[in-house]
Amino acid sequence: MTRSLQTDILPIKSAPGFFSRIARDFKKNRLLYLMIFPVIVYYIIFNYGPMYGLQIAFKDFNLRAGYWASPWVGFKHFKLFFESYYFGRVLRNTLLISVYSLIFSFPATIVFALLLNEIRNRIFKRFVQTITYIPHFISIIIICGIIVDFCMSDGLINDIISFLGGARTPLLQEMKYFRSVYIISGMWQGLGWGTIIYLSAITNIDQELYQAAIIDGANRFRQIWHITLTGIRPTIIILLILRMGSVLNVGFEKVILLYNPATYEVADVISSYVYRRGLQQLNWSYGAAVGLFNSVVNLILVVTSNRVSKKVSDISLW
Amino acid sequence: MKIRKSIWEIIFDTFNCFIMIIWTLITAYPLLYVLFSSVSDADRLSGHRGLLLYPLGFKLDAYWLVFKNPLILSGYVNTVIVVLGGTALNLFMSCLAAYFLSRNDIILWKKAVMVMMVITMFFGGGMIPNYLLVTGLGMRDNLLALIIPGAVSTYNVIIMRTSFMGIPASLEESAFLDGANHFSILFKIIIPLSKSILAVMALWYGVEHWNSWFSAAIYLNKRSLYPIQLVMREILIQNAQSDQVYTMASSANEDQAAQVAKTIKYAAIIIATVPILCVYPYLQKHFVKGVMIGALKG
Numbered sequence: 001m002t003r004s005l006q007t008d009i010l011p012i013k014s015a016p017g018f019f020s021r022i023a024r025d026f027k028k029n030r031l032l033y034l035m036i037f038p039v040i041v042y043y044i045i046f047n048y049g050p051m052y053g054l055q056i057a058f059k060d061f062n063l064r065a066g067y068w069a070s071p072w073v074g075f076k077h078f079k080l081f082f083e084s085y086y087f088g089r090v091l092r093n094t095l096l097i098s099v100y101s102l103i104f105s106f107p108a109t110i111v112f113a114l115l116l117n118e119i120r121n122r123i124f125k126r127f128v129q130t131i132t133y134i135p136h137f138i139s140i141i142i143i144c145g146i147i148v149d150f151c152m153s154d155g156l157i158n159d160i161i162s163f164l165g166g167a168r169t170p171l172l173q174e175m176k177y178f179r180s181v182y183i184i185s186g187m188w189q190g191l192g193w194g195t196i197i198y199l200s201a202i203t204n205i206d207q208e209l210y211q212a213a214i215i216d217g218a219n220r221f222r223q224i225w226h227i228t229l230t231g232i233r234p235t236i237i238i239l240l241i242l243r244m245g246s247v248l249n250v251g252f253e254k255v256i257l258l259y260n261p262a263t264y265e266v267a268d269v270i271s272s273y274v275y276r277r278g279l280q281q282l283n284w285s286y287g288a289a290v291g292l293f294n295s296v297v298n299l300i301l302v303v304t305s306n307r308v309s310k311k312v313s314d315i316s317l318w
Numbered sequence: 319m320k321i322r323k324s325i326w327e328i329i330f331d332t333f334n335c336f337i338m339i340i341w342t343l344i345t346a347y348p349l350l351y352v353l354f355s356s357v358s359d360a361d362r363l364s365g366h367r368g369l370l371l372y373p374l375g376f377k378l379d380a381y382w383l384v385f386k387n388p389l390i391l392s393g394y395v396n397t398v399i400v401v402l403g404g405t406a407l408n409l410f411m412s413c414l415a416a417y418f419l420s421r422n423d424i425i426l427w428k429k430a431v432m433v434m435m436v437i438t439m440f441f442g443g444g445m446i447p448n449y450l451l452v453t454g455l456g457m458r459d460n461l462l463a464l465i466i467p468g469a470v471s472t473y474n475v476i477i478m479r480t481s482f483m484g485i486p487a488s489l490e491e492s493a494f495l496d497g498a499n500h501f502s503i504l505f506k507i508i509i510p511l512s513k514s515i516l517a518v519m520a521l522w523y524g525v526e527h528w529n530s531w532f533s534a535a536i537y538l539n540k541r542s543l544y545p546i547q548l549v550m551r552e553i554l555i556q557n558a559q560s561d562q563v564y565t566m567a568s569s570a571n572e573d574q575a576a577q578v579a580k581t582i583k584y585a586a587i588i589i590a591t592v593p594i595l596c597v598y599p600y601l602q603k604h605f606v607k608g609v610m611i612g613a614l615k616g
Binding site for chain 1: 344345427438469
C-alpha cells in the first residue's frame with residue numbers, strides 16, 4: 001500500500017502533462033505492460049481484426065482485390081437479404097427453434113431441479129446427477145451421430161414407433177419432425193446440466209426458513225412453493241433475461257450437422273445460412289452482411305433485456 | 319425434529335423417485351444402446367429390432383476394424399496436440415491477462431484494457447471476417463488455426479481475475495521487498511496458490527478443444543490433419559451409410575460389409591467418447607465448481 005501511495009502523490013505535486021504521465025506510468029509498470037502485451041496483440045488481431053474486416057459487408061469483396069481495393073456498395077447486400085425469400089425463412093426458423101426450446105426446456109429444468117432437490121437419499125441423488133450430467137460433455141458430433149442413427153427408418157426410434165403400431169419414417173428427412181428432434185435431443189443433452197445453477201442457488205437459501213415454516217405447519221409442497229421457488233427467483237429471472245437476449249443466437253453447429261436440403265425450409269437458421277452462403281457458396285460480402293445484421297440485433301437484444309431486468313428486478317449483468 | 323410424513327408426502331416422494339429413475343434411464347439408455355451394439359455380433363444385430371437390453375453375443379471385430387483405419391490414429395494424435403497445446407496457451411495468456419487486471423496499483427491503461435476485452439464479449443466480427451482473417455494469415459491446413467484464434471476467453475479471464483484478487487496482498491508485498499518482480503510473483507506466488515481455479519480453467523479449455531470441430535472443418539483440407547471429431551463426422555454424419563464405414567467394413571469381408579458397417583459406427587462412437595468418460599469424475603467435480611463461480615459473478 002505504501003508503495004502505491006507514494007507514486008499516487010507524486011504526480012499531484014509536479015502536475016505533469018499528459019505525455020509525461022504516460023511516460024512515467026510506462027516506466028513504473030513496464031513489466032506489467034510487457035505481460036499484457038501478447039494479450040493485447042491477440043485481442044487486436046483476432047477480435048478487432050474481424051471487426052475491421054466487417055467492412056466487406058458494405059463492399060463487393062473479392063479475394064484478389066483485398067479489403068482496400070474492393071469497391072464500396074453501401075447497403076446493397078443488406079437490401080438483397082431483406083428483400084429475399086430467405087430473410088423471412090431464416091428469421092422464422094431461428095425464432096421458432098429458440099422460442100420452442102425456451103418454452104420446453106426452461107420450465108422443465110426448473111421443475112427437475114426442484115424435484116432433484118426433494119430427493120432425500122444423498123447417494124441416489126448423487127447417482128442421478130452423475131448420470132444426467134454426462135451428455136453435456138459428449139461432443140456435438142457424437143450426439144448428432146447418435147441422433148442420425150436413431151432417427152433412420154430402421155433406427156431405434158422407428159423400431160419403437162413401429163412396435164407401438166406407427167409407420168416407419170426417416171425422421172430427419174421430414175420437415176415436420178426436424179424441430180421436435182432438435183429440441184427433444186437438446187433437452188436430453190442439457191436438462192441435467194441445466195439444473196446445477198438452480199441447485200447451487202437452492203443451497204444458498206437460509207435453512208432456518210424451512211425450520212420456521214415447519215413450525216408454522218407448512219407442508220412440503222408449501223415449502224417448495226414459498227421458500228425454495230422464492231429463493232431461486234432471482235436466478236430464474238436472470239437466466240430468463242439472458243435467454244431473451246440470445247433469442248436470435250441459435251448455434252449453427254447442431255443445425256448444419258442435422259439438416260439436409262429436404263429440411264432447409266424448417267431448419268435453416270441465420271447462422272447456418274451465413275455459413276452456407278458465405279463459406280460454402282463463397283458470397284463473402286453477402287455472408288458478412290447477414291452475419292453483421294445478426295450480431296447487431298443480438299447486441300440490441302442483450303442491452304435491452306438487461307435494461308428491462310434492471311427496471312423490474314434490480315438484477316443486471318453489469 | 320422428526321415429523322411424521324403425511325400420506326401425500328409419501329405419494330409425492332415415491333412419484334418423485336419414479337420420475338428420477340425414468341429420467342436417469344432415458345439419459346443413460348442411448349449411450350448403453352451404443353455400447354451394447356458396438357460389442358454385439360454384427361449378424362445378430364442386423365436381424366434385431368427394438369430395444370437392446372444386453373449385447374447380442376460378444377465380438378470386438380468392429381473395434382479392430384476402426385483401429386485399423388489410419389484416420390482414427392492420426393485423428394487422436396492431432397486432437398491431443400490441439401488439446402495440450404491449445405490449453406497450455408489458453409492458461410498462459412489467461413494468467414497474464416488476469417494478473418494484469420487483478421493488480422491494485424495504479425496502472426494508467428488498466429481500465430482501457432478491461433474495456434477492450436469486455437467489448438468482445440458482446441460484439442464480434444462473425445464467421446466470415448474471422449475465416450478471411452485466419453486464412454489470410456496463412457493458417458489454412460495448419461493445426462495452429464485451431465489453437466491460436468481462441469487463445470483467450472474474456473469470460474474466463476474475468477473469473478480468474480476475481481480469484482487472483484482474493485489472494486492477500488501482503489504476500490506479494492513482502493515478496494516485492496525481497497526483490498521479486500511481477501513475473502516471479504505471478505509464477506511463484508499467485509499460480510501455486512490458485513491451483514483449483516487453474517484446474518477448472520484447464521478442464522474448461524481442454525474439453526472445449528477436445529469437442530471442437532467447426533474450425534477444423536473450415537480450415538483443414540488435408541485429412542491427415544483432421545482431429546478425431548472431424549473423423550467422426552465423416553464416419554457418422556456425412557453420407558452416413560457410405561465411404562468411410564464401407565471401406566473399413568470391406569477390409570473385413572465383402573458380403574458382410576453391410577452388417578459390420580453398423581457395429582463399426584457404434585465402436586467409433588465409443589472410441590471417441592471413452593477419453594472424456596475417463597476424466598469424467600474430475601470434469602464433474604470441477605465443472606460444477608466452475609458453474610458456481612460463474613453464477614456468483616453473474
